[in-house]
Amino acid sequence: MTIIASLVIPLVGAIGIALAGRVNANFRESVTLITAGVLAWTVWSLLPEVLAGGRPAVSITEIVPGIEIAFRVEPLGMLFAALASALWIVNSIYSIGYMRGNKEKKQTRFYTFFAIAVAAAMGIAFSANLFTLFLFYEVLTLSTYPLVSHKGDEKTVRSARVYLGVLLTTSIGLLLPAIIWTYVAAGTGDFTMGGILAGKIDGPEVGLLLGLFVFGIGKAAVMPVHRWLPAAMVAPTPVSALLHAVAVVKAGVFTITKVIVYIFGIDFLAETPSSNWLLYAAAFTIIAASVVALRQQNLKRLLAYSTIAQLSYVVMATAILKPLAEVGAAIHMVAHAFGKITLFFAAGAIYVASKKTELHQLRGIGRRMPWTMTAFSIGALSMIGVPPTGGFVSKWYILAGAFEADNYVAIATIIASTVLNAAYFLPIIYFAWFEPEQPGAENDHGEAPFFAVLALTITAALTIGFFLFNATAIELERQLVSP
Amino acid sequence: MNPSEHLAALQVVVPFLAAPLIVLLQARRLAWAATTLTSLLAFAIAIALTHGVLNGQDHQYFMGSWPAPYGIELRVDGFSAVLLLAITGASSAALLAGYHSLDQQIEPKRQPLFFAAWILALAGLTGIVVSADAFNIFVFMEISSLASYVLVAGGPDRRALPAVLKYLIFGTIGATFYLIGVGLIYMMTGTLNLADMELRIPEVADQSPVLVAAGFITVGLALKAALFPLHIWLPNAYTFSPHVVTVFLAACATKVSLYVLLRFDFFVFQQNITGHKLQFTVFFMSLAVFAILIASAVALFEKNLKRMLAWSSVAQIGYIMLGASIVSLAGLTASVLHVFNHAIAKGSLFLAVACLAMSFRGLRLGNIAGSAKAMPWTMGALVLSGLSLIGVPGTAGFxxxxxxxxxxxxxxGGIAIFLTAVIVIGSLMAVVYIWRIVEHAYFRPPETDAVVREAPLGILTVTWIVALANLYFGINPELPVALSESAASALMGHIR
Known part of the structure; x- marks a missing residue:
């Protein structure tokens, strides 16, 4: 019942937002915030039961024999849903500040599709089998398209076409065949502890199927299917923040993790050499994306490439195929979400306050926007993995897993990418705080709107908070690998 | 007399009797009402027949109570039920939409005649489907073809005339080929009843006349079904006919010929000609692959909305044929299922196009630029059915x-990977051409300053009902799946 509610609430909210938008903006924003609050409360109310080992489940309908729409809450999905629903509240607060400060048009459409996208994310989180997951995966793609193309001008539409094109092509072209293959081979697509494919397929086919899954799940942005992510940066910043730091990209890596843990099974993959390539593909993406990020001049594009690299952290951690690393993968989704949403919020706040988008414009901006830049610095430190931020915790677990597996490729990649992360984030922090600003009229601005600052302060606090209070999340995710 | 025993006959007789009466009705609204009521009645009969089939009883009916090989037999099983639903459903929806749409395109005085032709086409198509007799099928085929030539040519667009001439020539060649084939088989077996033919043909199997007959029948029906590369009559016929006629014909006309083709092949030839299965598979599978790839590619570059969708229909026939060419239970199920689902998807797409045509004179992509703002409901239905055509999960097409x-x-093996790639590439091309419509409608500024209004409520309602059927049968496909499975096992049951 609670599961259904967490899907229906945002949908009802979407209708409410659409109707309230006709009355006035304040009423519409209230509906959004109330919906987000109720949803978070509903989702979080599932947590105690899942922590205690319960796996609430519900089946909606059997479409054809063996293929049903069904939901089941397991640790990974619980974490993802809890994260997305909680950050939706913060993001809604931020959206109010950003959208009003920027005087964006068609705000009702924006909030409506946002709610639908969140509903799709909940569906992905709680899906009990591959078919249900695929259903909501596509809904998420389609419902975010109007958000990405929000501005509606020629350039935006072209970028949005890349976004939609890459995600639909990969999902229909690769993921769907992979799913059908799984159903045909194993006779089921249920997410099952220990996997369902062991003994059903073997040899090079395993590597091939894994490839169909990994590149079919374009939302995870493993190179070469990462092009949509920088393209999607044309969206308004709140969209980039929640969807492209949390819901969409995390839906991607979440799906990959879920497929590896519950469909293949980590033991089965560990003894199948044809699946080894995944680790190298992810490691390559981490390094390559970091190098590209190093060369970016536009702040949002830099964050986009940083996201690509961080997503592959999760994929690589999963591909280490050791329990500790799987925990690290799950925790990294949370840690990265807090850090990256802060960074995006800060980028958006800078844009609203000053219309600045390029790195060289940020000299000395710390004095004008102290709250924003403090939050930005915290987010950046979390990306690098410096204590006391959340990024440190997840890196710790991933490294522990890598050492357990004696996987020196993974260890070397993590070290190299930490250096690269520092190389592109630290100069920004340094310039913002310690360089004098260029004289000029465009620098005559203050702090961003209150709601925007409030939101990014909250997420920065969460980034640090996660360093201190992460026991629940880790306890939850330990159940992922040992029931 | 219990009318339910006669349902199979009534399916055909009701529209036939209605046709002359409709000619007599001079008032166009009255003629429309009579036609629509007849069509809805036919739809109700089709539903009743389907209900019987789902309960496990195939309808068998002997005209005038003459037993099978001597008299005319009618038969309704799962496969026929799917077709009957598609034909009568499409006709009813198109007619309901035609209340608003037809006035634009057909002079009031000619409307009663037009409606009479419509109802004859309906009678002919249903007749083909219920007949279990090869010659009867030919007669109904001619009736439906002649009537649909009239329908296609009925609009104000003069370009319809060369299109219909092409349609007529190809249609006649197809029907003649079929007749030659049936004649040869009659010569060899002395029967026209399909079931009887199946029993008698082993005695003469592999003799030249039977082989020739198989060739004629297959090619003739493939021509009428617009199977690539015999499709060239189709795009223009669909493009220039009145909009609701396109709805009707696109949803069912070619599929009826496919139905006869599969019936004949699986009942009569499949097990009786040496190596036929292999030939059937190789021949049709390669044609289906070409149909999917080439027709979709043409649709990608097509600028006229109706012709784009017509090319997409050619591709969809490829999917249906691909399933059948596998010659397996699963393949045939997929094939019959796609007959049903594509009828809904393409039906609602063309209905949405008819809505657009209420406000736009031209139907090139450029003409409809910016239409979504003025016609949000129309475009909503179009997008929804477009998703179903692509095969997005949650829709019937999926x-x-x-x-x-x-x-x-x-x-x-390799063939599985290859064919999957073909299906996937075809679907992706569908994504592109549907998305071209969406981009023009939603993101381009309108071409002119003319005030565009949303289509009338009546036609919108019909469009949305069919569009929502795409969702309903995507979530709850029990009915079409059950029918398709029974159809597939019936067809496969004739292969030993």
């Missing part, structure tokens, strides 16, 4: 693609 890919996987 279910048939799922079955089709599963059937392909059963083949295993």
């Amino acid at each position: 279910i048939s693609k799922w079955y089709l890919i599963s059937a392909v996987f059963e083949l295993g």
Whole structure:
């Protein structure tokens, strides 16, 4: 019942937002915030039961024999849903500040599709089998398209076409065949502890199927299917923040993790050499994306490439195929979400306050926007993995897993990418705080709107908070690998 | 007399009797009402027949109570039920939409005649489907073809005339080929009843006349079904006919010929000609692959909305044929299922186009730029049915693609990978051409300053009902799946 509610609430909210938008903006924003609050409360109310080992489940309908729409809450999905629903509240607060400060048009459409996208994310989180997951995966793609193309001008539409094109092509072209293959081979697509494919397929086919899954799940942005992510940066910043730091990209890596843990099974993959390539593909993406990020001049594009690299952290951690690393993968989704949403919020706040988008414009901006830049610095430190931020915790677990597996490729990649992360984030922090600003009229601005600052302060606090209070999340995710 | 025993006959007799009466009705509204009521009645009969089939009883009916090989037999099983639903459903929806749309395109005085032709086409198409007799099928085929030539040529667009001439020539060649084939088989077996033919043909199997007959029948019907490369009559016929006629014909006309083709092949030839299965598979599978790839590619570059969708229909026939050419239970299920699902998807797409045509004179992509703002409901329905055509999960189109890919996987090996790639590439091309419509409608500024209004409520309602059927049968496909499975097992049951 609670599961259904967490899907229906945002949908009802979407209708409410659409109707309230006709009355006035304040009423519409209230509906959004109330919906987000109720949803978070509903989702979080599932947590105690899942922590205690319960796996609430519900089946909606059997479409054809063996293929049903069904939901089941397991640790990974619980974490993802809890994260997305909680950050939706913060993001809604931020959206109010950003959208009003920027005087964006068609705000009702924006909030409506946002709610639908969140509903799709909940569906992905709680899906009990591959078919249900695929259903909501596509809904998420389609419902975010109007958000990405929000501005509606020629350039935006072209970028949005890349976004939609890459995600639909990969999902229909690769993921769907992979799913059908799984159903045909194993006779089921249920997410099952220990996997369902062991003994059903073997040899090079395993590597091939894994490839169909990994590149079919374009939302995870493993190179070469990462092009949509920088393209999607044309969206308004709140969209980039929640969807492209949390819901969409995390839906991607979440799906990959879920497929590896519950469909293949980590033991089965560990003894199948044809699946080894995944680790190298992810490691390559981490390094390559970091190098590209190093060369970016536009702040949002830099964050986009940083996201690509961080997503592959999760994929690589999963591909280490050791329990500790799987925990690290799950925790990294949370840690990265807090850090990256802060960074995006800060980028958006800078844009609203000053219309600045390029790195060289940020000299000395710390004095004008102290709250924003403090939050930005915290987010950046979390990306690098410096204590006391959340990024440190997840890196710790991933490294522990890598050492357990004696996987020196993974260890070397993590070290190299930490250096690269520092190389592109630290100069920004340094310039913002310690360089004098260029004289000029465009620098005559203050702090961003209150709601925007409030939101990014909250997420920065969460980034640090996660360093201190992460026991629940880790306890939850330990159940992922040992029931 | 219990009318339910006579349902199979009534399915055909009701529209036939209605046709002359409609000619007599001079008032166009009255003629429209009579036609629509007849069509809805036919739809109700089709539903009743389907209900019987689902309960496990195939309808068998002997005209005038003459027993089978001597008298005319009518037969309704799962496969026929799917077709009957598609034909009568499409006709009813198109007629309901025609209340608003037809006035624009057909002079009031000619409307009663037009409606009479419509109802004859309906009678002919249903007649083909219920007949269990090869010659009867030919007669109904001619009736439906002649009537649909009239329908296609009925609009104000003069370009319809060369299109219909092409349609007529190809249609006649197809029907003649079929007749020659049937004549040869009659010569060899002395029977026209399909079931009887199946029993008698082993005695003469592999003799030249039977082989020739198989060739004539296959090619003739493939021509009428617009199977690539025999499709060239189709795009223009669909493009220039009145909009609601396109709805009617696109949803069912070619599929009826496919139905006869599969019936004949699986009942009569499949097990009786040496190596036929292999020939059937190789021949049709390669044609289906070409149909999917080439027709979709043409649709990509087509600028006229109706012709784009017509090319997409050619591609969809490829999917249906691909499933059948696998010659397996799963393949045939997918095939029949796609007949049903594509009828809904293409029906609602063309209905949405008819809505657009209420406000736009031209139907090139450029003409409809910016239409979504003025016509949000029309475009909403168009997008929804477009998603179903692509095969996005949650829509009917997804279910048939799922079955089709599963059937392909059963083949295993390289061919499975190749065919999956073909299906996937075809779907992706569908994404592109549907998205071109969406981009023009939603993101381009309108071409002119003319005030565009949303289509009338009546036609919108019909469009949305059919569009929502795409969702309903995507979530709850029990009915079409049950029918398709029974159809597939009936067809496969004739292969020993």
